[in-house]
Each structure stands twice: as C-alpha cells, then as structure tokens.
Amino acid sequence: MKLIDRYNRISLLVTIAIIIVTGFVYYLTISYILTNRVDRDLLVEENEIFAYVKLNKALPQVFKSDGLKIRFVPSATDDIARSFGNAMFYNEEENEQEAGRMLTSSVKVGGKTYRIEIIESKVETEYLIRFIFFITLGIILVLLTLLLIINRILVRRLWKPFYRILEGIKLFNLADKNGINPVTSDIDEFRDLNVEVTAMSGRVMNDYQSLKGFVENAAHELMTPLAVINSKLDTLMQVGEMTDKQGEIISEVYHTVGRLKKLNRSMLLLSRIENKLMAERETIDLAEFIDDKLNEFQELLAERGIGISKDLKPCPVTINRDLLTVMLNNLLGNAILHNTANGQIEIRLNQNELVISNTGANTALNEQKVLQRFYKSPESEGSGLGLTLVKEICDSYGYLFGYSFEAGLHLFEIKFQ
Amino acid sequence: MMSFETIVKVLVIEDEPGLRDSIRDYFTEGGNICETAHDYESALQKINLYRYDCILLDITLPNGNGLDILETLKANHHPDGVLIISAKNSLDDRLHGLDLGADDYLTKPFHLSELKARVMAIVRRKSFNGNREIIFNEITVDLLAKQVSVNETPVKLTKKEYALLLYFIANKGKVISKNAIAEHLWGDEIDISDNFDFIYSHIKNLRKKLIDAGAGDYIQSTYGMGYKFGEH
Numbered sequence: 307m308k309l310i311d312r313y314n315r316i317s318l319l320v321t322i323a324i325i326i327v328t329g330f331v332y333y334l335t336i337s338y339i340l341t342n343r344v345d346r347d348l349l350v351e352e353n354e355i356f357a358y359v360k361l362n363k364a365l366p367q368v369f370k371s372d373g374l375k376i377r378f379v380p381s382a383t384d385d386i387a388r389s390f391g392n393a394m395f396y397n398e399e400e401n402e403q404e405a406g407r408m409l410t411s412s413v414k415v416g417g418k419t420y421r422i423e424i425i426e427s428k429v430e431t432e433y434l435i436r437f438i439f440f441i442t443l444g445i446i447l448v449l450l451t452l453l454l455i456i457n458r459i460l461v462r463r464l465w466k467p468f469y470r471i472l473e474g475i476k477l478f479n480l481a482d483k484n485g486i487n488p489v490t491s492d493i494d495e496f497r498d499l500n501v502e503v504t505a506m507s508g509r510v511m512n513d514y515q516s517l518k519g520f521v522e523n524a525a526h527e528l529m530t531p532l533a534v535i536n537s538k539l540d541t542l543m544q545v546g547e548m549t550d551k552q553g554e555i556i557s558e559v560y561h562t563v564g565r566l567k568k569l570n571r572s573m574l575l576l577s578r579i580e581n582k583l584m585a586e587r588e589t590i591d592l593a594e595f596i597d598d599k600l601n602e603f604q605e606l607l608a609e610r611g612i613g614i615s616k617d618l619k620p621c622p623v624t625i626n627r628d629l630l631t632v633m634l635n636n637l638l639g640n641a642i643l644h645n646t647a648n649g650q651i652e653i654r655l656n657q658n659e660l661v662i663s664n665t666g667a668n669t670a671l672n673e674q675k676v677l678q679r680f681y682k683s684p685e686s687e688g689s690g691l692g693l694t695l696v697k698e699i700c701d702s703y704g705y706l707f708g709y710s711f712e713a714g715l716h717l718f719e720i721k722f723q
Numbered sequence: 724m725m726s727f728e729t730i731v732k733v734l735v736i737e738d739e740p741g742l743r744d745s746i747r748d749y750f751t752e753g754g755n756i757c758e759t760a761h762d763y764e765s766a767l768q769k770i771n772l773y774r775y776d777c778i779l780l781d782i783t784l785p786n787g788n789g790l791d792i793l794e795t796l797k798a799n800h801h802p803d804g805v806l807i808i809s810a811k812n813s814l815d816d817r818l819h820g821l822d823l824g825a826d827d828y829l830t831k832p833f834h835l836s837e838l839k840a841r842v843m844a845i846v847r848r849k850s851f852n853g854n855r856e857i858i859f860n861e862i863t864v865d866l867l868a869k870q871v872s873v874n875e876t877p878v879k880l881t882k883k884e885y886a887l888l889l890y891f892i893a894n895k896g897k898v899i900s901k902n903a904i905a906e907h908l909w910g911d912e913i914d915i916s917d918n919f920d921f922i923y924s925h926i927k928n929l930r931k932k933l934i935d936a937g938a939g940d941y942i943q944s945t946y947g948m949g950y951k952f953g954e955h
Contacts, residue, residue: 529810530739533832537745540835543898543948544749553946557900560948564902567832602909605883609921635910 310461314454321453325446329439336438340431341407345390348409351376351424359413365420373427378413381421386412395427404429467491471500478507480514518577525574532570535563572691575632579698584626592630593618593655599634600653603642611648619656623722629699636692637662637718644716652715658722663715670711677709693718731846732756734775736766736792737808738785742831746779749835750842752896763787770796770803776846777804779838780825782816790823797824804845808833834903840893859892860954862938873936883908884929891942891952900949926950 351374358366368376375395388411395406404427411422467489474486485507489500539560548556578584596618600607607614623630641651641664649665675681677697682690693709696718700707706721733750735757737743743759750757758773760766763786770778770792778796782789793805807820810831817828826845829838847857847866857864861874869885871878880888890907891899901922908925930942945951 526810529831530742533810534739534741534745536832537742537749537835540900540903541745541748543900543945548946550946553948556946557948560900560902563832564906571830605881605925606909606921609924631910 310458310465313461314457317457318450318454321450329442329446332442333435333439336435337431340434341428344407344426344428344431345409348390348407348424348426351426352409352411352422355413355422355424359415363415365413365415373430375423375425377423377425378420379423381412381419384412384414384419386410386419386421388412393425395425395429397427397429405432464493467493467496467500471496471503475503475507480511485511518580522574522577525570525577528566528570532563532567536560536567539563569691572695576691576695576698579629579695579702582702584629584702587624587626589622589624590627590630592621592623592660595630596634596653596655599638603638606642607651610642610645612642612645613648613650614653615650616653617655618653621655621657621660621722625703629702633696633699636696640664640692640718641716660720660722661717662719663712663717665714666716668714671709671716673709677707730754730756731776731842732758732774733777733779733842734758734760734766734769734773734803735779736760736784736789737779737781738762738783739781745835746838749839749897761785763792766792767795770801771799774801775803776849777806777826777842779842780805780807782807782809782811782820790820793820793823793825802849804842804849806838806841806845808838834900834906836890836894836897836899836903837907839897840890840907843893857889857892859895859941860939862888862892862933862941864889864892873933873938876936878932878936880929880932883925884932887925887929888933891950894952896951896953898945898949898951904950 355366355376365378368378373395388409391408391410393406393408395404396402397404406425406427408423408425411424413420413422470489471486474489478486486504488504489496491497491500539556542556596616600614600616638651641662644666645651645664646666651662651664654661654663677693679694680690697707700720704723706723708719708721710717710719730753731750733756735743735746735750737746737759738761740761743761747757747759758769758775760769763784766784780789780792784792789807789809793807796803796805805825805827807817807825807828808831809816809820809828820828826848827841829841855865855867857866863872863875864870865872871880871885871888886908887904890904904922904926908922926942930940933942934940939954941952941954943951943955
C-alpha cells in the first residue's frame with residue numbers, strides 16, 4: 307500500500323468519525339436551542355393565559371392556531387407541577403401527527419383548578435434541523451472531496467523528490483561509474499535523505515572500486531612471479547639428467563602453475579568485463595565463427611569420439627571478438643570436456659538463440675550453482691570461472707544465459723534480445 | 724647432414740631478474756647472442772649503440788615506460804624486431820604497442836618455448852634474404868606454401884601438425900612442456916588443454932609421418948614432462 311493511500315485512508319476515517327461526532331453534537335445543540343425557543347414560546351403563551359385569567363376571571367377562549375393548541379382540563383387535584391414534555395401534535399390541516407412540545411401547567415378560575423396543556427408543533431424546528439443537517443452534509447462531502455484531491459496532488463508533489471531519489475537508488479549499479487544523481491528539494495528531510503544516499507552511494511562505489519582495484523592489482527602482481535616460476539621450470543626442464551620421478555614432479559608443478567595462470571587471467575578478464583574495458587565491437591557471423599571453432603576443436607572431438615550435429619542459421623552479432631572467443635571456447639570446451647566418450651554435441655543457432663547441448667553425466671547440474679563463481683564439478687580441473695565468464699559476457703551484451711537439463715542432455719542456451 | 728642455423732641476436736629488457744636470467748639462458752645457445760638490460764636507461768643505451776634481431780620489451784620498467792623505448796626505436800628508424808612482454812593483458816596496451824610498431828605481444832606468464840617461437844617468427848619475417856624456408860636436416864618447411872617435405876618428398880600434415888613442427892623447430896634441442904604445446908595449438912583460455920592424451924596422439928602422428936617420409940626420429944619424450952625435438 308502506498309504511503310499516500312494509507313495516509314488518505316486514515317485521514318478519511320478520522321475525518322468521517324469527527325464529522326459524525328460533530329454532527330451529533332451539532333444536532334443536539336441546535337435541537338436543544340430550538341426546543342428552548344419553543345419552550346419560551348410556550349411560557350409566553352402561559353403568561354398570556356395567566357394575564358387573561360387574572361383580568362377576566364375566566365378561561366380564555368381557545369382559537370384554532372396553526373402551530374399551537376391549548377386545552378383546559380378540569381382537574382381534581384391542585385398540585386399540578388409545571389412541566390415541559392414532548393408530545394404529539396395533531397395537525398388537522400395536514401391531517402397528520404407531528405412532533406410537538408407540551409407545557410403542562412395549572413390555573414385557578416373561580417375556585418376551580420384547570421390543567422393547562424399548551425402544545426406547539428415542532429415541525430418547523432425539525433425542518434430547520436433537517437435543512438441544517440443537509441447543508442452540513444453537503445459541506446462535508448465537498449470538503450472531503452477537496453481534501454482528497456488536494457492531498458493527492460499536494461502529497462504527490464511533495465513526495466516527488468523522494469520518488470526521484472528512490473528511482474536513483476533503483477537504477478544504482480555498482481559497475482557503473484556514475485553514482486546516484488543528487489535531487490534538489492527545499493524540504494529538509496528529503497535534502498538530508500538525498501545527501502546521505504548520495505554520500506552512501508559514493509562510499510559504496512569507492513569501496514567497490516578499491517576492492518576491485520585490489521583484486522585486479524593482485525592478479526596483475528601475481529603474473530610476474532608466475533612468469534618467473536614458469537620460466538624457471540622451463541629452464542629446469544632443460545637440465546639433462548633426470549629421473550622419471552623428478553620429471554613427473556616438475557610436470558605436476560608446471561601443470562599447477564598453468565592452472566594458477568588461467569585462474570588469474572579469468573579473474574582479470576572478469577574484472578575487465580565488469581569495468582566495461584572490452585568496448586570494441588565488430589559484426590561477426592556467429593555461424594561462421596562457430597564453424598571455425600569446431601574446426602579448431604576437431605582433433606579433440608575426434609579423440610573422444612564425440613559426434614557433432616549442428617543446425618546453424620546465419621546470425622550476425624555485434625560483439626567483442628575476444629569475448630566471443632572466450633565465450634565459445636568455454637561453452638564448447640565444457641561440452642567436450644564434460645561429455646562421455648563417444649557422446650554427442652548439438653549446436654542450434656538462429657537469429658534468436660544459440661543452444662549448445664551435450665551428453666554427459668546423467669544428472670542435472672544445480673542451475674543456481676552452476677553460474678556461481680568458483681563452482682565446479684568435483685572432477686573438473688578448471689578454474690570454476692568458465693561459465694561465470696560466459697554469464698558475465700552475456701550480461702554485458704544484454705543476452706540471457708541459462709542452463710537446463712532435458713532428456714539426458716545438458717542445455718546451455720543464450721538468448722539474444 | 725647440415726642443419727640450417729639462424730644466429731639471432733636478442734636484447735631482453737626486463738626488470739625482473741629471475742625472468743631475465745631464464746630468458747637469457749634459454750636463448751643463449753648455438754651461437755645465439757642474448758644481451759640484457761634491467762631498466763629504462765640501460766635499455767636506451769643499448770638500443771642506441773647496437774642493433775638486434777629482436778628486442779624483448781617489458782612495458783613496466785623502473786624509471787620509465789617500455790613503450791617510450793619502442794617510440795625511440797621507431798623514431799630513429801631502427802629495424803629491430805620488437806616483442807612486447809607485459810604482465811598487463813590489456814587490449815589497450817596491446818593495440819597501442821602494435822600501433823607503435825611492435826611486431827608481437829606476449830602476456831606474462833608465458834612459456835619460454837612460446838617466446839622463442841614468437842621471436843623466431845619475427846626474425847624470419849624481418850630477415851632480408853626472404854627466409855621463406857626453414858631447413859632442419861632433411862626436413863624443409865616452405866613457409867609461404869605451408870608445405871613440408873622430407874628429402875624433396877612432400878609430407879601431408881594437418882594444420883595443427885604443421886604448427887607443431889614449426890614450434891618444435893623453433894625450439895630445437897629444448898624440452899617443451901606438454902602445457903606449452905597444448906597452449907600453442909589450442910590457446911590458453913580453455914581448460915580442455917589440461918587433458919594431454921590428445922597431444923600425445925598428435926605428436927605420435929607427426930612423428931610417424933616424418934619417419935615414414937624418410938626423416939630421422941627427432942621427437943622424443945623426456946621424463947614424462949614434455950617433448951624434445953632434435954638429434955639425439
């Protein structure tokens with residue numbers, strides 16, 4: 307739920323509650339005031355009766371009146387307390403009962419006690435109240451609507467800087483060199499938020515850059531000692547007399563240095579892809595390129611008795627040649643290396659996708675893990691960065707890279723978009 | 724039989740002593756001359772005084788940039804071949820170096836056999852007498868036609884076998900590791916070259932083809948580490 311909706315809901319509920327309570331109080335107050343006024347009228351009427359009785363020593367004649375009825379009822383008892391009360395008023399003209407107010411009092415005429423009942427119709431009061439009620443209701447509705455609209459527009463405008471900051475955070479990408487763009491606002495809170503977010507993104511990016519710089523430098527710095535070790539091994543191999551055991555050990559050391567070198571190169575390449583340092587592109591026909599690669603690998607394929615079935619449609623891509631090489635070397639290399647003897651590799655290429663599938667272990671690889679850095683099958687001697695590199699390259703060109711396992715085939719698929 | 728020998732004069736400009744000495748040791752044999760320079764100034768001195776068939780140039784040097792040395796060379800129209808050796812596998816450096824007129828670029832770490840093969844290729848390209856042929860005893864390699872013949876009899880080699888033979892001849896008398904061979908033939912990005920069985924069959928095929936054509940048995944396995952090409 308959006309903040310504004312939550313806010314509107316609460317403010318709406320509170321407003322309605324307050325209005326209902328106020329309306330009630332309002333109604334009671336008006337009703338009380340008006341009743342008081344009616345009661346005063348009744349008192350005036352009573353006084354007139356008293357004055358007439360005093361003067362004429364007789365009950366006044368009762369006239370029909372629109373809103374007033376007076377009745378004199380002979381009473382047996384003297385002690386009739388003067389009291390106000392609600393009563394029904396029968397309106398003969400309209401022929402209907404109306405709410406009314408009655409004053410009960412007494413008067414003595416010639417030693418006889420009469421109970422006076424003066425009833426006044428409250429219908430006009432009711433009308434008034436109803437009138438006031440509807441006006442109030444109308445005002446409330448208009449007010450609420452206005453409130454809602456103003457809230458919406460105003461709040462939306464007020465929150466605009468916030469949404470812009472949010473957008474900046476969403477678009478924030480560590481690999482990008484540019485951080486979060488500052489947003490201007492005269493509201494203190496947003497300004498603070500903006501300053502902090504910008505500062506934070508700057509810090510994070512600095513840290514990330516220095517970390518990456520460290521990794522890259524470390525990898526670079528390792529290259530020279532590796533070169534020394536490698537060259538010393540090359541030199542050592544030239545020493546004439548040696549036992550087979552010694553040769554085997556040298557061979558193993560050599561091999562291990564080779565792995566270290568590949569690992570290092572992959573790390574460097576990864577960081578360069580992330581830093582977008584491989585920007586040169588050219589248009590390459592992928593079908594042709596794959597054919598060349600297969601040619602290059604033909605001895606490997608023949609050695610393992612792996613059959614190739616391919617369906618390559620022309621597919622020009624604009625890509626960095628070195629990266630494409632790395633990508634296909636890894637994909638095809640994996641398809642060969644992790645294949646079974648006399649297995650099969652299928653390559654399907656069209657404008658939309660490249661799918662390389664191969665026979666191999668009869669269980670699916672873990673889809674998530676397979677793309678993780680340094681993940682590799684236990685028997686693999688690879689760096690564990692091969693597929694990470696492929697993924698990273700695909701990401702940098704906006705291709706989708708995925709793995710699936712279907713009918714005994716490991717499918718690696720690149721979707722161009 | 725006489726083997727055709729090219730005597731090469733090489734200058735190694737490299738500040739890392741371990742690497743410099745290894746290269747010198749590897750290159751100094753059979754009349755080849757290998758001089759060394761360890762920093763910018765001594766390198767400038769040498770290139771101003773002497774000419775070399777090939778200069779191995781490290782880009783990051785104490786007190787200076789190797790690319791400046793390359794620029795000095797080119798500004799003075801010296802014909803020396805230049806092979807850049809750098810720890811930075813950056814395309815910018817590579818392109819920049821090649822733009823400035825370097826003949827090749829090799830990233831550290833490398834195999835000395837690969838370095839030698841590259842240097843020999845540069846020297847061959849640079850040589851004035853149009854060295855289109857490499858002759859090793861009875862084996863003749865026609866570089867233009869990419870043809871190999873033994874005692875004038877053509878031998879049909881696959882692309883890879885041909886590359887392998889050139890590699891062997893460039894490093895004749897040296898033990899070449901299986902890694903180096905695999906990387907030379909298939910590149911170094913793929914883990915697949917760790918599997919060396921197929922190298923063995925390649926070498927076996929090459930050896931068989933050469934022997935069948937009447938050449939001597941020049942390829943031998945050494946202590947399981949690698950292979951050596953040359954007379955016993």
